[in-house]
Amino acid sequence: EDDDDLEEEHVTKIYYCSRTHSQLSQFVREVQKSPFGKDTRLVSLGSRQSLCVNEEVRRLGALQLINDRCTEMQKNKHEKKSDEDMEGKKRRVSRTVCPFYSYEQMQFLRDEVLVEVKDIEQLVALGRETKACPYYGSRYAIPAAQLVVLPYQMLLHEPTRSAAGIKLKDQVVIIDEAHNLIDTITCIHSAEVSGSQLCCAHSQLLQYMERYRKRLKAKNLMYIKQILYLLERFVAVLGGNVNQNPNCQAVSQTGTVLKSINDFLFQSQIDNINLFKVQRYCEKSLISRKLFGFVERYGGPATAVKTNKENQKLAGLQNFLLTLQQGSDKDGTPQSPPVEPEGDQLRTASPLMQIEGFLSALTNANQDGRVILNRQGTVGQSSLKFLLLNPAVHFAKVVEECRAVIIAGGTMQPVADFREQLLSCAGVDPARVVEFSCGHVIPPENILPIILCSGPSNQQLEFTYQTRDLPQMMDETGRILCNLCNVVPGGVVCFFPSYEYEKQVYAHWEKTGLLTRLATKKKIFQEPKKANQVEQVLVEYAKCIKRCSQAGGQMTGALLLSVVGGKMSEGINFSDDLGRCVIMVGMPYPNIKSPELQEKMTWLDKTMPRAAGQAPSRVLIENLCMKAVNQSIGRAIRHQKDFASILLLDHRYARPAIFNKLPQWIRERTQMKPAFGSAFAELRK
Numbered sequence: 001e002d003d004d005d006l007e008e009e010h011v012t013k014i015y016y017c018s019r020t021h022s023q024l025s026q027f028v029r030e031v032q033k034s035p036f037g038k039d040t041r042l043v044s045l046g047s048r049q050s051l052c053v054n055e056e057v058r059r060l061g062a063l064q065l066i067n068d069r070c071t072e073m074q075k076n077k078h079e080k081k082s083d084e085d086m087e088g089k090k091r092r093v094s095r096t097v098c099p100f101y102s103y104e105q106m107q108f109l110r111d112e113v114l115v116e117v118k119d120i121e122q123l124v125a126l127g128r129e130t131k132a133c134p135y136y137g138s139r140y141a142i143p144a145a146q147l148v149v150l151p152y153q154m155l156l157h158e159p160t161r162s163a164a165g166i167k168l169k170d171q172v173v174i175i176d177e178a179h180n181l182i183d184t185i186t187c188i189h190s191a192e193v194s195g196s197q198l199c200c201a202h203s204q205l206l207q208y209m210e211r212y213r214k215r216l217k218a219k220n221l222m223y224i225k226q227i228l229y230l231l232e233r234f235v236a237v238l239g240g241n242v243n244q245n246p247n248c249q250a251v252s253q254t255g256t257v258l259k260s261i262n263d264f265l266f267q268s269q270i271d272n273i274n275l276f277k278v279q280r281y282c283e284k285s286l287i288s289r290k291l292f293g294f295v296e297r298y299g300g301p302a303t304a305v306k307t308n309k310e311n312q313k314l315a316g317l318q319n320f321l322l323t324l325q326q327g328s329d330k331d332g333t334p335q336s337p338p339v340e341p342e343g344d345q346l347r348t349a350s351p352l353m354q355i356e357g358f359l360s361a362l363t364n365a366n367q368d369g370r371v372i373l374n375r376q377g378t379v380g381q382s383s384l385k386f387l388l389l390n391p392a393v394h395f396a397k398v399v400e401e402c403r404a405v406i407i408a409g410g411t412m413q414p415v416a417d418f419r420e421q422l423l424s425c426a427g428v429d430p431a432r433v434v435e436f437s438c439g440h441v442i443p444p445e446n447i448l449p450i451i452l453c454s455g456p457s458n459q460q461l462e463f464t465y466q467t468r469d470l471p472q473m474m475d476e477t478g479r480i481l482c483n484l485c486n487v488v489p490g491g492v493v494c495f496f497p498s499y500e501y502e503k504q505v506y507a508h509w510e511k512t513g514l515l516t517r518l519a520t521k522k523k524i525f526q527e528p529k530k531a532n533q534v535e536q537v538l539v540e541y542a543k544c545i546k547r548c549s550q551a552g553g554q555m556t557g558a559l560l561l562s563v564v565g566g567k568m569s570e571g572i573n574f575s576d577d578l579g580r581c582v583i584m585v586g587m588p589y590p591n592i593k594s595p596e597l598q599e600k601m602t603w604l605d606k607t608m609p610r611a612a613g614q615a616p617s618r619v620l621i622e623n624l625c626m627k628a629v630n631q632s633i634g635r636a637i638r639h640q641k642d643f644a645s646i647l648l649l650d651h652r653y654a655r656p657a658i659f660n661k662l663p664q665w666i667r668e669r670t671q672m673k674p675a676f677g678s679a680f681a682e683l684r685k
């Protein structure tokens with residue numbers, strides 16, 4: 001009770017969350033510019049990766065490594081001098097504490113944060129200046145802040161939320177860029193562990209138990225044995241044995257199998273273990289963090305994380321870890337060859353952390369999730385994945401506690417998914433849900449959306465799996481593009497439903513000489529598959545458009561062949577000359593053969609009512625397709641003075657059920673063109 005009295009009171013506030021760091025920074029800059037900028041108490045929260053100011057830790061690069069190292073240092077600071085610690089005295093590197101984690105300095109940083117609105121970059125600069133950790137310091141500012149700006153993960157994942165000190169009771173939550181909210185919640189609460197990780201965790205935990213067996217309380221020893229047993233059984237389900245190198249054990253029956261949670265527990269023979277208690281033990285004992293110093297027996301890329309070469313100190317740490325392992329062998333752990341660092345220094349993170357996520361996922365209700373057993377190649381490459389089917393169970397807590405939740409986005413259509421799968425399943429009374437859609441800021445004449453039903457040679461446009469590979473379909477698409485590139489200035493972005501189809505069409509056009517014809521008007525760019533090449537392609541694409549518009553001449557810009565749901569369909573803007581015309585080739589339906597999607601469809605059909613005579617699974621497929629379309633075509637209009645045409649190539653877009661899933665501001669201006677001639681006339685204008 002005393003503790004409750006001492007706890008700082010949380011003032012009424014708005015939690016604003018968005019998907020990416022840059023979207024959050026943009027929002028903070030808008031607050032700074034607004035009339036409220038001067039007298040709003042705002043705090044930006046973020047991950048350690050964006051807020052850590054300890055250069056030595058920051059240099060580790062990967063989020064997991066930064067998290068591991070930071071928590072390890074917190075542990076050093078808080079731990080009492082137990083016998084265990086005395087032994088650890090020798091570990092000079094891992095015993096250090098972070099100089100920025102100082103209560104007084106962080107209190108000072110908190111006060112500074114509340115005086116003036118700051119984005120993440122300004123917060124980091126302040127942390128460096130005041131020698132205080134912005135990651136922890138910003139959390140102290142939450143109770144008094146009126147506006148808390150944070151990434152999705154921190155708000156939507158309950159353990160992360162409570163660790164950060166976020167209290168939603170009677171507060172207002174705004175979830176921006178929410179078009180993928182259902183997928184995001186599903187993703188945050190799904191967990192995958194590989195055979196390598198399971199074996200590595202088993203090896204580390206076994207070493208830990210052998211080393212500290214005499215000092216462990218009987219109850220803790222029991223839990224450790226239970227976890228070891230769980231790991232053993234998980235590897236056995238994948239067709240392997242924890243006592244052998246997972247990368248050398250071939251899997252006899254390859255393939256993907258889906259199980260209900262109960263069936264999985266039963267098949268693994270772990271249905272007699274209370275996973276809730278194991279989960280609580282893991283949380284309280286922080287056992288996964290205690291395994292940092294233990295080296296896995298079987299080295300391999302899946303479990304060893306390479307760190308920055310500059311961090312010379314790790315070489316010493318690695319050597320120490322190796323001697324520790326050799327030492328533990330003497331204590332009775334089964335003998336095995338030590339892991340040799342391969343050129344780069346290697347450092348093992350604790351895979352048990354990831355496995356804890358999987359264990360806690362297994363405590364979901366049987367009907368809300370499935371376990372996917374993926375057996376491929378070796379045991380090390382195989383994996384167990386928890387798939388959450390009902391994201392509403394995790395969203396329900398947010399809705400229950402808050403005064404109001406605003407789910408907002410630029411392309412939220414179709415909204416039925418949110419209403420049914422998220423809100424209604426979370427127990428929200430439909431009468432309390434208010435839908436609001438406002439128009440776009442651009443004048444109606446700045447956008448020309450067209451549904452095109454046939455091409456220049458009257459070939460009907462229908463890109464189904466059966467018809468899209470036909471040469472006449474690919475030829476007709478090419479003719480449409482040639483005509484458009486003749487009249488559209490600047491950049492043309494053409495979206496294909498998949499990488500494979502884009503590659504196939506490209507190869508066909510290369511063979512027929514169409515690419516050469518296109519190249520007289522536009523320089524052709526293809527979306528790269530690798531994320532690190534996207535930036536360069538975009539820079540070249542933009543440069544080419546600029547060069548062409550300045551130089552005049554026959555070449556009028558560039559053509560970008562892109563992929564729906566690929567690297568360029570979200571988060572990248574084709575504003576102004578970068579996208580004067582966006583073309584969508586066919587309808588990007590998801591792959592319904594994917595076992596995960598099939599399971600979700602079956603689950604929806606079992607739990608949801610039919611909507612307007614349609615099976616919920618059918619609605620899901622259409623919604624996934626149209627969400628992807630809306631995201632892609634929304635890339636072209638980015639501000640009030642922007643203008644672009646949008647071409648949807650497939651007569652099926654004209655069907656009312658599909659057409660109504662376009663955003664209202666596009667739908668209102670869409671023209672349906674059965675023939676190419678009249679569409680082309682409109683475009684020429």
Ligand code: SF4
Pocket residue numbers: 048051052053054057069070071073098099100101133134135136
């Ligand atoms: S306490 Fe803060 S500054 Fe120090 S390592 Fe952790 S995140 Fe970085």
